[in-house]
Amino acid sequence: xxxxxxxxxxxxxxxxxxxxxSADQLEHTxxxxxxxxxxxxxxxKLTDSGYADVNGLKMYYEVYGQGKPIVLLHGSYMNIISNxxxxxxxxxxxxxxxxxxxxxxxRTRDINRPLSYEVMADDVAALLTxxxxxxxxxxxxxxxxxxxxxxxxxxxxxxxxxxxxxxTY
Numbered sequence: 001x002x003x004x005x006x007x008x009x010x011x012x013x014x015x016x017x018x019x020x021x022s023a024d025q026l027e028h029t030x031x032x033x034x035x036x037x038x039x040x041x042x043x044x045k046l047t048d049s050g051y052a053d054v055n056g057l058k059m060y061y062e063v064y065g066q067g068k069p070i071v072l073l074h075g076s077y078m079n080i081i082s083n084x085x086x087x088x089x090x091x092x093x094x095x096x097x098x099x100x101x102x103x104x105x106x107r108t109r110d111i112n113r114p115l116s117y118e119v120m121a122d123d124v125a126a127l128l129t130x131x132x133x134x135x136x137x138x139x140x141x142x143x144x145x146x147x148x149x150x151x152x153x154x155x156x157x158x159x160x161x162x163x164x165x166x167x168t169y
Contacts, residue, residue: 049061
């Protein structure tokens with residue numbers, strides 16, 4: 001229970017920090033590639049990144065740290081940096097942090113298919129399969145909360161813990 005409280009506090013701060021100006025965020029961002037990870041912040045280790053072919057979509061993802069996996073799902077009109085840059089370094093100290101950019105967000109292009117929480121939840125499940133991750137803690141903020149909820153409904157055996165912040169449905 002104490003661990004859940006810790007995650008809640010961290011994510012609450014993440015929501016506040018995501019409202020900073022773009023210029024301020026760029027100064028404190030998480031590295032975007034393995035090359036920049038070593039030079040920008042030696043405390044966090046980018047262990048994997050790239051594009052996964054999931055359900056006809058090339059989904060951009062990054063993985064940091066080692067330990068029990070936690071998936072961070074961003075809000076609408078956001079991406080990895082704008083939503084999670086202040087949280088990833090804290091969580092990656094003892095967790096395997098998996099972050100992805102949903103369809104039409106950040107480095108994941110939009111494709112011609114219906115877009116819904118259910119579709120995006122299935123994309124997350126396919127990403128976890130790509131990353132050979134059976135189950136994880138799932139944390140969603142705003143739109144990511146709706147995706148997290150549908151992920152839990154559609155793929156319950158893959159959810160260890162479900163955390164929804166400012167969720168929509």
